[in-house]
Amino acid sequence: MPPDKSDLLQGTLDMLILKIVALGPVHGYGISQRIRQISKDVLQVQQGSLYPALHRLEKRGWLKADWGESDNGRKAKFYSLSAKGRRQLAAEESNWNRLAEAVSVIMQTAQ
Amino acid sequence: MWPFFRKPGESQLDDELRFHLEALIDEKIAAGIPPEEARRLAAIEFGGREQWKEELRDVHRIPLVESASANLKAALRFIRKSPSFAATLVVTLALGIGANSAVFSALDTILLRPLPFPHGDQLMALTQVSPKARNSTAPLAPVRLEDWNRMNSTFQAITGYYTEDVSETSGEVPEKLTRAWVAPRFFDVWGIAPALGHDFAPEDYRFPPLNNVIISDRLWRRRFGADPSAIGKRLRIEGYSFNIAGIMPASFRFPVRDVDLWTPTPLGAPYTTSRESTWYYAIGRLKPGVTLDQARADLETVQSRLAKQFPKTDAQWSPGMRPLKDITVGNVRPSLWILFGAVSVLLLIACTNIAALLVARNVQRQREIAVRYALGASRRAIVTQLLSEIFVLALAGSAAALLIAGAAAHMFQVVAKDLPRVQEISLNPRLALYTGVCALLTTLACGLFPAIHGTRRSLAGSLAESGRTQVSARNWLQWSLVSVQVALAVTLLVGSGLLLRTFQALGRVSPGFDPEHVLTLRISANWGETVDMKRLAQRVNRDLDVLRAIPGVEGAATSLALPGVPFQSAAELKVIEGAADPNRKIMAVSRFVSPGYFATMHIPVEAGEACRESSDEGAAVNRSFAEAYFAGHEVIGNHLQFVPVNPYWKASAIRGIVGNAREEGLEHEAGPVVYWCDNSPVPSPAFLVRTHGDPMALAETVRRKIHEIEPNRSVYEISPLTDHLHDVFAENRLRTFLLTFFALTAVALASMGLYGTLSYIVGERRREIGLRLALGALRNEVVTQFLLEGLRASLLGCLAGLALAAAFSRLLRSMLYGVTSSDGVTFAAVGLLVLFTATLASLLPALRAARVDPMQVLRQE
Numbered sequence: 001m002p003p004d005k006s007d008l009l010q011g012t013l014d015m016l017i018l019k020i021v022a023l024g025p026v027h028g029y030g031i032s033q034r035i036r037q038i039s040k041d042v043l044q045v046q047q048g049s050l051y052p053a054l055h056r057l058e059k060r061g062w063l064k065a066d067w068g069e070s071d072n073g074r075k076a077k078f079y080s081l082s083a084k085g086r087r088q089l090a091a092e093e094s095n096w097n098r099l100a101e102a103v104s105v106i107m108q109t110a111q
Numbered sequence: 112m113w114p115f116f117r118k119p120g121e122s123q124l125d126d127e128l129r130f131h132l133e134a135l136i137d138e139k140i141a142a143g144i145p146p147e148e149a150r151r152l153a154a155i156e157f158g159g160r161e162q163w164k165e166e167l168r169d170v171h172r173i174p175l176v177e178s179a180s181a182n183l184k185a186a187l188r189f190i191r192k193s194p195s196f197a198a199t200l201v202v203t204l205a206l207g208i209g210a211n212s213a214v215f216s217a218l219d220t221i222l223l224r225p226l227p228f229p230h231g232d233q234l235m236a237l238t239q240v241s242p243k244a245r246n247s248t249a250p251l252a253p254v255r256l257e258d259w260n261r262m263n264s265t266f267q268a269i270t271g272y273y274t275e276d277v278s279e280t281s282g283e284v285p286e287k288l289t290r291a292w293v294a295p296r297f298f299d300v301w302g303i304a305p306a307l308g309h310d311f312a313p314e315d316y317r318f319p320p321l322n323n324v325i326i327s328d329r330l331w332r333r334r335f336g337a338d339p340s341a342i343g344k345r346l347r348i349e350g351y352s353f354n355i356a357g358i359m360p361a362s363f364r365f366p367v368r369d370v371d372l373w374t375p376t377p378l379g380a381p382y383t384t385s386r387e388s389t390w391y392y393a394i395g396r397l398k399p400g401v402t403l404d405q406a407r408a409d410l411e412t413v414q415s416r417l418a419k420q421f422p423k424t425d426a427q428w429s430p431g432m433r434p435l436k437d438i439t440v441g442n443v444r445p446s447l448w449i450l451f452g453a454v455s456v457l458l459l460i461a462c463t464n465i466a467a468l469l470v471a472r473n474v475q476r477q478r479e480i481a482v483r484y485a486l487g488a489s490r491r492a493i494v495t496q497l498l499s500e501i502f503v504l505a506l507a508g509s510a511a512a513l514l515i516a517g518a519a520a521h522m523f524q525v526v527a528k529d530l531p532r533v534q535e536i537s538l539n540p541r542l543a544l545y546t547g548v549c550a551l552l553t554t555l556a557c558g559l560f561p562a563i564h565g566t567r568r569s570l571a572g573s574l575a576e577s578g579r580t581q582v583s584a585r586n587w588l589q590w591s592l593v594s595v596q597v598a599l600a601v602t603l604l605v606g607s608g609l610l611l612r613t614f615q616a617l618g619r620v621s622p623g624f625d626p627e628h629v630l631t632l633r634i635s636a637n638w639g640e641t642v643d644m645k646r647l648a649q650r651v652n653r654d655l656d657v658l659r660a661i662p663g664v665e666g667a668a669t670s671l672a673l674p675g676v677p678f679q680s681a682a683e684l685k686v687i688e689g690a691a692d693p694n695r696k697i698m699a700v701s702r703f704v705s706p707g708y709f710a711t712m713h714i715p716v717e718a719g720e721a722c723r724e725s726s727d728e729g730a731a732v733n734r735s736f737a738e739a740y741f742a743g744h745e746v747i748g749n750h751l752q753f754v755p756v757n758p759y760w761k762a763s764a765i766r767g768i769v770g771n772a773r774e775e776g777l778e779h780e781a782g783p784v785v786y787w788c789d790n791s792p793v794p795s796p797a798f799l800v801r802t803h804g805d806p807m808a809l810a811e812t813v814r815r816k817i818h819e820i821e822p823n824r825s826v827y828e829i830s831p832l833t834d835h836l837h838d839v840f841a842e843n844r845l846r847t848f849l850l851t852f853f854a855l856t857a858v859a860l861a862s863m864g865l866y867g868t869l870s871y872i873v874g875e876r877r878r879e880i881g882l883r884l885a886l887g888a889l890r891n892e893v894v895t896q897f898l899l900e901g902l903r904a905s906l907l908g909c910l911a912g913l914a915l916a917a918a919f920s921r922l923l924r925s926m927l928y929g930v931t932s933s934d935g936v937t938f939a940a941v942g943l944l945v946l947f948t949a950t951l952a953s954l955l956p957a958l959r960a961a962r963v964d965p966m967q968v969l970r971q972e
Contacts, residue, residue, distance in 0.1 A: 027130065027131075028127060028130075028131050029130065029131045029134040029135070032131075046158070047128075047131060047157055047158065048158055048166070051127070051128070051166075051167055052166045052167055055167055070130070070134070072137070074130055074133065074134075075126060075130065076127075076130045077123075077126070077127045077130070
């Protein structure tokens with residue numbers, strides 16, 4: 001992996017997927033694109049991690065999946081957020097915020 | 112478990128991934144890369160597709176399946192590693208479950224499953240009942256049967272039958288056949304049609320008869336070699352020619368197992384018109400959804416209407432109804448449940464035995480369990496693994512058990528051929544299911560407790576220990592399991608002991624007649640002969656004379672029923688001259704015998720004379736009758752009569768008193784009996800021939816001599832009287848044999864359990880023993896110590912078992928004779944036997960303990 005791209009923290013991929021999907025139904029390729037675009041190429045999700053994560057989330061009932069047509073008319077699997085997934089996302093977000101805050105406090109104090 | 116393995120469609124996975132790959136390629140082409148190059152780059156970026164697909168599949172696999180296959184592998188490994196341990200478990204389980212399944216197959220077939228007819232549970236046996244009549248329950252009169260069938264609203268149809276032995280004379284020698292006279296609708300009620308030919312037509316039931324006959328599959332094969340052209344051929348039955356109209360399928364063997372042919376009873380024939388001649392065994396088929404109570408109430412209404420119409424003949428009768436299955440199954444119900452109880456206890460002992468083995472085994476595996484904990488396994492996972500080991504063994508055990516049960520089904524048909532419905536017992540899916548459920552339950556029963564006990568965290572903390580287990584504190588558990596086994600085995604042993612003592616008591620009974628050297632036989636005859644009773648009596652006398660003339664024959668007589676074989680219940684009589692105690696109802700069993708009966712059976716005539724040779728009249732009573740009803744008064748010369756008066760039996764004078772004989776079954780004290788002198792109360796009474804030597808040696812001579820004077824009659828059921836007496840106890844004997852077999856197996860299992868446990872404990876404590884020996888303990892002290900340890904557990908179990916037996920042996924009470932259910936001898940003998948066996952089982956391990964070499968043990972330190 002190129003040095004200018006960061007590894008995802010364990011467990012944060014699920015949260016990122018939920019966040020992206022929360023914006024509206026999207027297929028796997030779209031998710032990887034958006035993560036890359038929004039993070040300005042810092043985060044790049046490997047397909048080998050993305051799809052198992054998607055299927056796991058779907059199996060837990062946090063994501064719903066439907067087959068539909070992509071922009072260029074191909075058959076694609078679109079993921080959207082379920083009510084359960086929405087609650088999960090909220091919980092993970094607040095967790096994340098607390099963690100991020102704590103980490104940044106430590107980093108600043110230690111300077 | 113494999114069906115649980117749900118995969119998302121493989122093609123869907125492919126579709127999803129392909130879409131991604133194509134999107135990547137599009138992206139690169141859009142960025143200006145040539146298509147070929149774009150495709151290559153995208154493929155590189157996308158990476159190993161197959162590998163991800165595998166990961167994706169993993170997401171969808173249910174963990175249970177994964178762990179189940181892992182557990183299965185572990186179980187197989189476990190079996191491979193300790194084959195002898197596994198073999199012990201499998202054999203114990205196979206025996207335990209096998210015995211259980213075998214008895215269950217009989218229980219299920221005989222008691223639980225409906226009769227093998229379409230909607231067999233709708234079939235009811237019907238009788239007419241009167242508390243006042245001589246026989247309170249009687250067969251149905253043919254006219255009354257037709258009335259019931261016409262007037263009821265709850266039965267689809269009611270029919271009846273009567274069986275008799277007849278002679279068929281179209282062959283070279285007369286053959287005795289069993290004929291069933293049937294009422295209209297007979298085959299309809301069973302719901303079974305002839306396999307070939309056709310059922311009787313309505314015309315067949317009109318008088319005069321058309322003489323059509325339907326024959327059994329057995330007769331068809333025997334006489335016609337299963338040739339379909341037998342339809343339309345003729346049989347000569349009792350001198351009349353009959354046309355074969357149909358052949359029943361092999362499975363239809365009703366009303367009796369060896370029935371040969373069915374003939375219609377014409378309505379309007381002289382013997383069907385009287386409301387008082389009651390001889391039809393009636394069967395009704397309920398309409399769907401009708402309850403027993405509704406049907407009973409309906410028949411009662413019908414009969415009360417008949418009572419108004421025919422007050423003289425019908426007022427005293429009310430309908431009797433029982434499910435046909437109850438009648439068919441009869442009295443084997445308690446025996447089967449007792450045996451099933453016994454094999455269930457046996458299975459419980461097997462389970463306890465295995466549990467004890469597993470407890471010991473798990474202690475040895477403590478290190479393995481500790482390592483698994485250390486590697487992060489949950490307790491549930493370890494318990495599941497331990498259980499799946501047992502489950503695999505139980506499965507193997509029940510496969511073997513199924514074989515045992517299948518073999519037992521054949522054995523039942525040989526050993527217990529008189530058991531009702533025994534020919535229906537077979538290996539079937541229900542039995543397989545039952546055996547499978549047994550395997551599951553035994554797994555839980557044997558495995559759960561040791562598994563939970565063996566995986567306690569406190570025990571599992573032993574990883575740090577040197578691998579030497581300090582077990583003495585935990586031995587109580589193993590010893591209690593041994594005690595439980597001993598207690599259960601003792602309970603079974605007491606049960607079988609009581610039954611054995613019953614047999615012993617029966618063997619000691621002096622029957623009051625001499626059953627040895629007596630040949631019994633019947634000579635075919637039909638009811639038509641009763642039209643001329645005098646001629647019938649002459650014919651029987653002629654036959655008796657021929658029998659007496661055969662060299663080697665000491666005497667011959669006839670009797671309505673065989674002595675020693677239960678036949679009749681007591682009926683009410685009255686003394687015409689007035690009884691000694693007018694308030695006392697006179698109840699006595701009636702037997703109908705020919706002159707010469709008492710001499711032939713060696714029953715002593717104590718006073719007067721018993722049935723004069725010259726005239727066939729008069730009666731004799733036994734000692735018990737004289738004492739019960741004439742205490743101190745003159746007996747001989749009084750006249751006896753049936754109550755109510757039986758039109759066929761006039762009052763007869765008592766001419767003699769004979770000794771008490773146990774003719775109603777050896778297990779019954781002889782009650783009051785009246786012997787009516789009549790050589791032929793029925794056309795084919797039992798002939799009794801006393802011989803000098805082996806009775807069967809004369810069988811052929813007897814058959815030939817009778818054939819010479821009675822060329823149109825067949826001689827059948829030739830057998831020694833002792834065989835009949837033997838048969839009376841066939842079920843009893845089988846029950847006793849099986850229960851004893853199960854009880855001994857139980858003792859063997861319990862002894863194995865004791866031996867195994869003590870061996871294990873000795874093995875675990877070798878170090879301690881070695882140390883003590885090194886410090887100067889005597890070897891016989893060591894032997895005594897372990898012997899006592901084994902005996903203490905056995906004694907506790909034995910006492911508990913005797914207490915249990917005392918509580919439960921009452922269940923056997925109705926099956927006992929000459930011994931009470933709390934028989935001291937049995938209890939003491941069982942106690943001694945079990946303690947003796949326990950001593951033997953403990954001795955070997957105890958001696959082995961004393962042979963421990965202190966030097967060797969200490970060197971291992």
